[in-house]
Amino acid sequence: MSITAAPAGPMVRNPRADERVTLVRVIRSEWTKLWTLRSTRWSLLLAFVAQAGLGPLVAAIQMSRWSSLSLQDRLTINPIDHSLGGWHLAQLAIAILGVMTITGEYQTGMIRASLMAAPKRLPVLWAKLLVFCSVTLVLMLAAAFIGFLAGQAIFAQHHVNVALSAPHALRTVIGAALYTTATGAVCVALGTAVRRTAGGISLFVGVFYVLPFMVAILPSSLANSIHPYLPNYAGGGLAQALIDPNSFSAWGGFALFGGYTVALIALAAVLLRRRDA
Amino acid sequence: MIEVSGLSKHYGERVAVDDLTFTIRPGVVTGFLGPNGAGKSTTMRLILGLDRPTHGTATVNGRHYRDLTAPLHEVGALLEARAVHTGRSGYNHLLALAQTHGIPRSRVQEVIELVGLESVARKRVGGFSLGMGQRLGVAAALLGDPATVVLDEPANGLDPEGIRWIRNLLRGLAAEGRTVFLSSHLMSEMEQTAEHLIVIGRGRLIADTDVATFVAQASAGAPVRVRSPQPTPLAEALAALGGRCEPSDQGALQVYGLTAEQIGEAAAAHQLVLHELTPVQVSLEDAFMSITKDSVEYQHADASPEQTAATGLGSEAAAPAAGAPR
Incomplete structure (x- = not known):
């Protein structure tokens, strides 16, 4: 950089045709x-370990206490759900991470740099969703298969294991990963809408954990008609082999959950476009 | 080139930017002056597409910032507020920004060296000092080698070494023919670097002029300092011409209402000896202070309208002030 040189007139720099912001480039970013x-790395690791490890841990505990289990307990062992139950914790880790992928940018001011680099804004949201959901889905699918297979290997000690070809088994393995991933997408949208980490996480906990409790204390006739529509019941069915008879089918409920997700993402997109950053 | 036309921004009841119109000429350092809270940062955010204007438009090279296909190659910006995730390293921050435009890693390394952050680039930004943070911001602004650079209070909070660095950097950018739009509430920096000035107060345009004219305008009512071994006859002679003399230090007189030429000629006509004849230079800082006195958002209650009317500035400066009682 020459400081002493006299200016040779205004610098002109027209971007070349290949110098432009594209969705693929924003995805790379x-x-x-x-x-x-x-x-991020810690949260993803936690989610992976929870999904892959908690089920087999539960299986190991049940098998080691086999001799002291009552007949009733032995009969209610649910090898699919017990080997995949880790999704509850995995979902929480992914949800918090989903909120923070965007609120972390708002709270540090990074969002301004991101939006100045991609001023159309929506590509940032699409890219975030795509990257976060792909990573989550791949990790959770791998973790769910590991959890299921390891769990069955342990359940095999007392022959209460099932094969992946058993009714509901494959659907539940894939479902656990899908539900956790979709929850992550919901949380990216929530974070975009509220822009604060605490607010986003509170909303997630409120809707997924507190709301079901509130509905449960309503008169049962009313509660029963509301229950299937609650996001955690609608979406969670896919991640469970044993489904509450008073709810939608596994895929039907998940379709409803997908509808909620799309609606939230649409809201987040509108807000991101419209608001001052 | 940046063009701002009829630009306004309201936040509820508060008017942050009020009908601003100006053009930033290419290849020149333009200073953007105004007291704190005058609307400088908001104006820059409007130019950079971060905020939406309530009225009016701001364009960069003829297009709204949001419509630029490769914004980092057209405008580099350093905002006053930090725009970096504290958990990421400086290198990765720049890399993520570069990737949106397909800018290669070699350029990331280049700007890191340009701002002198080689030794800390791999460390997390959360541990950066204010000065390192500013350098990282400048590196981000220069990533795309843009012809236009927008910097909001770049010297804010920097130590003397950092301020000198920023000053040299600005000179370098200007020497390369880049358009530099630089905001500050500190005059001294502008005096060193800017050629042209845009002055705003309470969101309104106060002056759009070059630095010399701005100072001359504010100097219009300034006195001439005269020292003579015969002060009394000199004062009488000057009073006869309509001058007003006030005693100053070292037996000097401050003469108001006459130019240095008039005073010298009067002294010669009366055969009076002069030891000094100096037009008092108003610094950019003084000029700015007097012109924006009424525009400081939270000024002291004792600054009465009479005082502001007595500063004797050009009509351009006085007009918005007179129409805006507090």
Whole structure:
């Protein structure tokens, strides 16, 4: 950089045709952003360990206490759900991470840099959703298969295991990963809408954990008609082999949950476009 | 080139930017001056597409920032508020921004060296000092090698070494023929670097002029300092011409209402000896202070309208002030 040289007139720099912001490039950028934060790596690791490890742990405990289990207990062992139950914790970790992928940007001011680099804004949201959901889905699918297979290997000690070809088994393995991933998408949208980590996580906990309790204390006739529509009941059915008879079918409920997800993402997109950053 | 036309921004009842119109000429350093709270940052955010204007438009190279296909190659920006995730390293921050435009890693390394952050680039930004943070912001602004650079209070909070660095950087950018739009509430920096000035107060345009004219305008009512071994006859002679003399230090007189030429000629006509004849230079800082006195958002209650009317500035400056009682 020459400081002493006299200016040779205004600098002109027209971007070349290949110098432009594209969705693929924004996706690459979001990929870098995701993996270069320590908190992301820890959250993903936690979710993976929970999904892959908690089920087999439960199976191991049940098998080691086999001799002291009552007949009733032995008969109610549910090898599919017990090997996959880790999704409850995995979902929580993914939800918090989903909120923070966007609120972390708002709270540090990074969002301004992101939006100045991609001023159309929506590509940032699409890229974030795509990167976060793909990573989550791949990790959770792998973790769910590991959890299921390891769990069955342990259940085999007392021959209460099932094969992946058993009714509901494959659907539940894939369902656990899908439900956790969709919850992550919901939380990215929530975070975009509220822009604050605490607010986003509170909303998630409120809707997925508190709301079901509130509905449960309503008169049962009313509660029963509301229950199937609650997001956690609608979406969670896919992640469970044993479904509450008073709810939608596994895929039907998940379709409803997908509808909620799409609606929230649409709201987040509108707000992101319209609001001052 | 940045063009701002009829630009306004309201936040509820509060008017942050009020009908601003100006053009930033290419290849020149333009200073954007105004007291804190005058609307400088908001104006820059409107130019950069971060906020939506309530009325009016702001364009960069003829297009709204949001419609630029490769914004980092057209405008580089350093905002006053930090725009970096504290958990990421400086290198990865720049890499993520570069990737949105397909800018290669070699350029990331280049800007890191340009701002002198080689030794800390792999460390997390959360541990950066204010000065390192500003350098990282400048690196981000220069990533796309843009012809236009927008910097909001770049010297804010920097130590003297950092301020000198920013000053040299701005000179370098200007020497390369880049358009630089630089905001500050500190005059001294502008005096060193800017050629042209845009002055705003309470969201309104106060002046759009070059630095020399701005100072001259504010100097219009300034006195001439005269020292003579015969002060009394000199004062009488000057009073006869309509000058007003006030005693100053070292037996000097401050003469108001006459130019240095008039005073010298009067002294010669009366055969009076002069030891000093100096038009008092108003610094950019003084000029700015007097012109924006009424525009400071939270000024002291004792600054009465009479005082502001007595500053004797050009009509351009006085007009918005007179129409805006507090």
